[in-house]
Structure formats: structure tokens, C-alpha cells
Amino acid sequence: MNIKFKDCIEALKKLDYGGMYEGDFFLTWEKSDDEIAAVFAVADALRKLRERNYSTRIFDSGMGISIFRDNSTRTRFSFASACNMLGLSPMDLDEGKSQIAHGETVRETANMVSFMADVIGIRDDMYIGKGNAYMHAVADAVKQGYEEGVLEQKPTLVNLQCDIDHPTQVMADMLHIIHHFGGVDKLKGKKIAMTWAYSPSYGKPLSVPQGVIGLMTRFGMDVVLAHPEGYGVMPETEQVAEANARRSGGTFARVSSMAEAFRDADIVYPKSWAPFAAMEKRTALYGAGDMEGISDLEKELLAQNALHVDWSCTSELMRTTRKGRALYMHCLPADISGVSCEKGEVDAKVFDKYRPLLYRQASFKPYIIAAMIFLAKVKNPAAMLQKIRARGTERRI
Amino acid sequence: MNIKFKDCIEALKKLDYGGMYEGDFFLTWEKSDDEIAAVFAVADALRKLRERNYSTRIFDSGMGISIFRDNSTRTRFSFASACNMLGLSPMDLDEGKSQIAHGETVRETANMVSFMADVIGIRDDMYIGKGNAYMHAVADAVKQGYEEGVLEQKPTLVNLQCDIDHPTQVMADMLHIIHHFGGVDKLKGKKIAMTWAYSPSYGKPLSVPQGVIGLMTRFGMDVVLAHPEGYGVMPETEQVAEANARRSGGTFARVSSMAEAFRDADIVYPKSWAPFAAMEKRTALYGAGDMEGISDLEKELLAQNALHVDWSCTSELMRTTRKGRALYMHCLPADISGVSCEKGEVDAKVFDKYRPLLYRQASFKPYIIAAMIFLAKVKNPAAMLQKIRARGTERRI
């Protein structure tokens, strides 16, 4: 789909998203439909501007702080890229090099790293009940710091993946779907299968499937969640999905086989994750410092995974999708059978066929993050985008 | 205190600080009173400008190199923030990732990381007789490199904490005091208690107490240093404090109890540190590679600390200060009883009451560092500040 810059501006003018100014971004379902649409419109507009070599800087100086409590490549670089294109300098808080081990409180650290911060991006996805709560603690702390005159600006918090949702990922996924099918109005009645897939590794976060069912149910699609018994996601996110589906005129269903999920699907998203109950158990074991218990749990989970090695995205399965050509999606990196592991989430043949589309999917993330920051920092985003275009500063001279 | 931008300019115009241009910043007592005042005036002016959304960039490109030989959060982010607000890109020399283990000399490394460096900030505070000497070696090396045509610019060295002084910390502390009491002219006769406090951790640097007595004695205050027997600081810094007090019309006294120090104090700064003699011993043990000796020393020091667990800042003690409401200060992070440790430097109740003020205290550091760089890089700082304001470039559009 070739979206035009002026269409983005027109779209923005019709939306009500004023509440995003000076706000944060935690979970997609805390945002209105208009707010979600505004993120897409700004992301598209920023990408258009960059493609045409316009500088999209709205900051002359300022910093973007990131805190990664789990490894990351694409989200790390997406966040840094988003900061860079807006004129902010990214800086990572490496907790290992800091004095945090000293017993410093979250509130204190949050303020101490934010003296010049316009945005804070956090990834904290491993422990149930912790990641999102930590992000709120940080956001509250810097808001208070701003009000108390500690900080000259209030940093915006962007959730780069928590225990509940992975908004920058699933928003990028959704924008990819919109582009692929030619517009949000083309999605009514499309079937998307979010399914568990086998992986020889252990303990992958649940935020992607939870985020997918929490967001994709808002567009009138038929969203199907499939997983083996015992691999359920956080119940609250299923409730969100149900409510969304009802409101949007779509459906949300759970099925217990990959085959059923894939049948006539327009979009498939096969991906491994750990059972919610196991993640809760692990959180408790970490809390108790029970390393032996964690090691036992790991073995148990790998054995449990191994019972479902047939949950893999094959060419045969892909042929059962709508006209045999559903859009295959993954948040990457995928466990590819015969490439990164003996047997994994997807066959190499399927992955290779969709590779360019998968990279394209990932490429929306920097723009989604930039749009989230933009909407939090700019009072009149449509006017600012037009101003950026009118000033005509070249990004690369 | 609401300092006005134009007051900063007026103050600067009356001061003689020309010697700071193209200079370095090692120890506060190597600077004249006017030079110290100039740092405060520029720091206040830069903060005013940033509050009002003026871009304070004086560099279009260029780098700020940091070398942290000890963990750091707030100083690391303060340095990066100071660089950012002036237009420099911060870059950390991680000695672990470099070829320094190869046996490279200080002179060589200093030049090799400074090709585009306008400032070098160093933290090296753990070994007596080493940190400050290392900074001088780096500063001499890049000066020579500049003169020999290796470097196109001479980087300014900023001491981010050495074995002797912690100038960016204590200058930020002092500016906080000035703001809190409504001006430097209000400080005459105020009593400030720099006192040792109990901590369950070992070997904290002496640069803060040394820096505090070396700087705070310059403003006509009554500076009291209190610590248990055996916890003396570097004798030279006490001599500096004595000379300063004599010159400024204040006093410098040593007492041997926290209670005595706190009595009628206007400001209290209770903080743990290691005995100077122990730090000297440790330096020698490290030099000899005697790891067993270090481990023994550590146990000895913790046992010694444990004898003084009553040196803790409590609400009761705070009530004995002037009108029961002295300004409580700490360089952070503090060891807070019942929060970060069982028993520590300060009670949670006291800390919580002063938390906003403590964060405010910390928030001066980026501006102090920026001011030090500014004064080393700008020939006519007052005119440049006015020029920055007149050009009116917005920081955030």
C-alpha cells in the first residue's frame, strides 16, 4: 500500500488523541481507537518524510534513556533509531555498571538518569506481575521529579516489552498487516491465527501473544488463539480480547490445534511461549532465590515442550490457509528448523519465502516508537508534521 | 531562590575567571573564589535557559569522553547530560573492551581516544595517590598531543571524582545550599556538619568529605567534621579547610561525636567513608597483588565499622539541629536503615522527608559539569550566554 503523506495528515485531523500529549505508553488497550490510529498515522508520515530525505528532528538536544532487563537487538536498535530520527541521543542504563546494586530505589534511579531525558524506554518482560509495575514506578517517579523541580522536563515512558504487553512490537505488526492488506478497512472478517509453536528453548515471554490478541481484536478480524493444553496466557488479556472483539464486530476464539487455527487463515503468527502458570511459578522461585527449583522447572518445561514438537509451521500447514497464501508473521528471531535448531517454530522453506516480508514487518518498529514519542511531545502533531515538511531540512545533505 | 538570568550575567561580568579558558578542573581549592563563583553563575544561567526551552548548544559536533574506573550512575548520566546539552556526543571508554590490557601507556590511550574530544571526564577514586595523578597524566598527554599536531583541539579534563576531591559533587552540593538559603550572602555563620555515618558496606571513597571541607569552608560558614577515632581523612585536605576558614571568616572544627556535630547545625551531611589509613593500606596491597591481604583488611574494616553502628542520622538527632530543621544532604545513594540495609547511614523517616530536596541537590550536577566545560571552551562566557538567548533556538520544537 502506498500511503500518501497528506492522507496521514487528513487522518490525524479527524482523530481525537489529545490525551496522548505528555502521556506514556504502557498497554495498547489503555488507548482509545483514535489514539491507536494516531500512532499509525504519525508512523506512516514520519516514514514518508524519511524516505524523501526530510529531517524529522523535533529536538535540538535531549536524551532517550533505555533500560533493558533482558537481551535485545531489534528493540534496542529500534529505540535508538527512533530517538535518533527525532534528534535525541540514546543512552543505555547498564544496571551492571551502575550503583543500583548498592540498594538504590527505583524512584531514585529513575530521577538520577533523567536529568536531560525526554523519553525512557524499558524492557522488563521476564517476571509476571513485575515488568509493567516497574514501568509505572519509573513513570510515576519522573513525573513527581518533574513536578518537584528536579527535572526540567517530564520524560515519556515507552513500554519496550513488559510481562503483559509488547506494544511497540504488536503495533508494528499491525501496521504491517494494514499495509499488506491495503488499509484498515480491508481487515473486517480476516482470520488471524496466533498460535503457539514448538521451540527447544525455554521460558519465552508471553507478551507477544497477549499483545496480539489484545490489539488485533480491535479491527473486526476473527482472531484465533491456539496452544497445547497448559500453555494458556494471562487470563486478563483474554478478557481484553473478548471485549475488543465484541466491540469491533470481530470474534475471538480459542482452539486446541495448529491445524484448526491455520485453516483458511489470512494471517498466521506461530510463536513459542512459556505457560503462564510456569512463568508465575518461576517468578515466585526467583523471589525466593530458589535456583535449584528454577533449574528443575526448566527441565520440566523443556520436557513439556518436547511433547508438542509437532506444533511447527510447515509448508503443508501453510497450504491449508486461505488460498494457501496467508501472511506469515513472527517478531523475530525465529527458531527455524534446520537453521537455528534441529526442530523449531517454523520450517526453513516457509521462513525463507516470507523473509523479505518479515524484515519489512520489523522495520515498522522504529517508526512506531518515534510516533509514540512524537505524540507525547508535540501539542499539534498534524501541524508539526506539515511544518517539518515545509522547513525542508535535508537529513542527508 | 529564583535566580534571574540577567543576574547571572551581571555576576559574571564582575568576576575574574579568565584563567579557566582552555583549562582543566581538578580540585576546587586550585580555583580562585571568582572562578568558583563563575561556575555557579554559568550553571544557573544554563539551567534557566534550559527551563525556558532554549538550546544551549555551543558545539555543532564533537565528543565528550568518559572513563569510569568505578561504578557510577548519577555521575555517568550527569556527564552525558552535560555533554548533550552543549552539543557534544558522550562516549565511554570501557577499559575492558579496549586494548589497554595490552600494556598501553596512559599517554597513548589518552591521545587515541581524543581525536575529536572536547572534554574528558574521569572517575578514579579508589586508590590513594593514584586517581588525581592519573587525571593529570591524561591532561598532560592530550595537551602535548594538541601541541604536537596529533589532536585538532585540546580536550578539557573534568575530575568526576578522584582520591582527593569530588568537585562536581561538592560544587553541586554547594549550589544547592546557596539556592536553599537564598544566596551566598546568607551563609555567613551557618553551621554545616560533615559527619561520618555507619554503613554495612566497606571502603567508600573519601573524596566527598574531603571535597566538602575543602569547599564549604570558603563561604564564611562554620564547618564541623565529625568521625569516630581512626576514620580521619587525608591530612592535606584538613589543612586546606583550615586555611580556607581563616581566609573566609568562618571556622573549621573537628569533633568526635555525631551529637555534637548536629547540635544547632543548619546543614548536616552524614555519610560513610573508609579510614584514610585503611585506604592507603589497601592501595599498597593492590599494588602488591595481595588479594588475601585485601580480604583480611575488608573483614577488619567491617568489624571496625560495626563498632560505630550508632553513628546514624535519626529523627531524634535531626531534632537537635537548628530549630529542628537543618538541611539534610547526601551525595546518594544512601544506605537507608530498613530500606537498602538493616541499619545504615540514615533512618527512612529522615530520608523520606528530605527526598525531594536530595533529588534537587543531585540535579545541579549536570549543570555544574556543563558550566565547567563552558568556561573552558568559551572565551567570553557572559557574551556567549547572551548570544544563546538572543539566537532563541528552541531545544524542543
Added chain:
Amino acid sequence: MNIKFKDCIEALKKLDYGGMYEGDFFLTWEKSDDEIAAVFAVADALRKLRERNYSTRIFDSGMGISIFRDNSTRTRFSFASACNMLGLSPMDLDEGKSQIAHGETVRETANMVSFMADVIGIRDDMYIGKGNAYMHAVADAVKQGYEEGVLEQKPTLVNLQCDIDHPTQVMADMLHIIHHFGGVDKLKGKKIAMTWAYSPSYGKPLSVPQGVIGLMTRFGMDVVLAHPEGYGVMPETEQVAEANARRSGGTFARVSSMAEAFRDADIVYPKSWAPFAAMEKRTALYGAGDMEGISDLEKELLAQNALHVDWSCTSELMRTTRKGRALYMHCLPADISGVSCEKGEVDAKVFDKYRPLLYRQASFKPYIIAAMIFLAKVKNPAAMLQKIRARGTERRI
């Protein structure tokens, strides 16, 4: 030599180097003489501009990604400096902090870190047959990503040291030679001795000697390669050197003693490296995961090195060079006898005498890297350099 800005522009106008636009830089011998000359001319021009406080930014925003698969100080800072002076933000891909261990493919990682990347610099020098191949895989991947619409720009690849060549080092070395002798036309018939030297450390890469003989033979010089038996370099690079020498009217010879190499030399470059055959063996051992084999090989190599402890650059040897004052060169850090090791590549007396020249040699690297990027990103470099000068933006206000 004092090269004038306008001479650089005149030189550029006479050269044919259009093929560098949107290209990569892997090996010097893949570039034409005019292309090599263009890098020197742009590097000199950029340095002149920076010396005179002109901003040399050609990017308003954008990123420079570095991947260091071996430790590095000067190349790391040179790359970051080059990015900074052109307006790009450097960002390092720390493979330890990424999800690469997850089994992600090179093609995928390359795209995932390049969303806003204008340049990718890679150091991968340890394994024969691997480093250069890896760089090509990355360059191919991002070219494809650009063509498929994943990336909005095609990042230029700059080889920061591979198993075959170290182009940014030897180009900086060569520019140093040109400046030292007063122009490329003064080099005809000059003798340069690239000789092995003893080091107590093991397994140094071969890319410097290989790069030196591959580049320095292009200027009509008499290039001599000397090493003990068994320390041969990659045969292909000797073939390159031979062909170059024939074409340029110079010579390329191998000798088997340092004394012979030094005799009447105008330039000496004594430096340790591992035998090519041993590096190949090590690559195979790593491939097989044979850590014991590697440990044995290391011992073997150190024992082999120890047989040639007399291959050291002494004052006596230096006296045998042309008029006793050959230009001594090293890529740094050097193993200096009595300084960084008991017995090493060079005597402290020799090193100290040449220290300012050695640092000057190193100082060309950021400009060489910046020139490589500039030539890949700017369609008409001569006109752009003039434009930069005409716009007159100050780097430091």
C-alpha cells in the same frame, strides 16, 4: 607537509572515483589508484576544515553502527569520531547483549541493526577465511534489505580490519608517509621495510603486514617483507604486492633477516604477527570447538616466537637505516621492551624518539574513515567540500 584545502579540491577534480558512490570499502586492492587518491584528498580536506573550525556535518541525523568482534581502542574511537564529524551517531552492536546467541542469521542481524544506519563498520580479524566473508554477507544483506524496502537507506560497509586487510589502518599509515615525505611524488624509490618483530604475546592478526604490502607497493616504493621462517603471510596478498610493484615501477622483495630489511630503509614497520599457517590451524580448531588443541597451539606458538627474540627494533638497527633516520612506524599499541613487556617489538629509546610521529600516524585514521564514508555518501565530493566551506558553520561556536 602543509597541504592546502584548494589543492585537495583540485586533486579531486582530476580523479575518476565515481564508482565509490554508494559503494563499500573492503580491500585497498579492490580500489583503483584514483579511488585511493580520492580517499587521501578528502581526508586531507576534512582535516583542514576541522582544524579551521568548520562543521563538516553532512548528516542532520542518522547512525553509524559498529561491530567489534575483537577488542579495540583506537579503531573504535576513530570510527566513532568519523561518524561524529559527519553528523552520524555511533552505536555499537555488543553481540553479548543482543539476541544473536539465539541463533539469528547474519542477514537478519544486519538488517535489524540498520534501520537508520548510514554506515556499518566491522572488525573481525581473528579467523582466516571468516572476517572478510562476514563483512560481505553483511553488506549483501543490507543492500538487499534496501532494495526490498526494509531500509530507507543503504548503509555503506567499512572494513575496520578483517583477516585479509586493515584498510583504514594502512591508508592512515600511507597518508602519514605522504605527509612526512612531502607528497606522493617524493616516494619513488624509497625503501620501506615491513618486518616481523618479536612479541611475548600470541596470535596477532596478519592484516597489517598484508595490508601494508598490498597498499605500499602502489607508489613506486621498494617494499621489503621480512620475517623468520614459518611466519609467512597469506600468499594471495604477496601476489597482490608483486603485481602492484610491477605496475607502479617499484619492487617487492622478501628477505629473511631484520638487519637486511632495515639496511638503508627510509621507512621501517617492525611488528609482530602470527604465522599464517598457525592462524589457519587455529581457525579449524575453533570450528571444531577443540579448546585443548587451541591451548596446545598457543604454547607451541609462544615457543616458536621465543626462538626469534632477537627480531627487535633497536637503536643499533635504526642506525643502519638511510642516514640513520628512517621513519619508524607502528599501528599501536606496540610491545615496548622494558615498558609493556620485558622484551618486545621495539626498544623504549626508539619508541620514545618517534612517539609524537607515531601518534600523528594514528591521528589520520578518523579522517580516512570519514573520507571513505563521505565518498560513499556524496555524489559530488569536491563540490560538497566547497559547499561546506562556503556555508561556514562553526563546529565550536
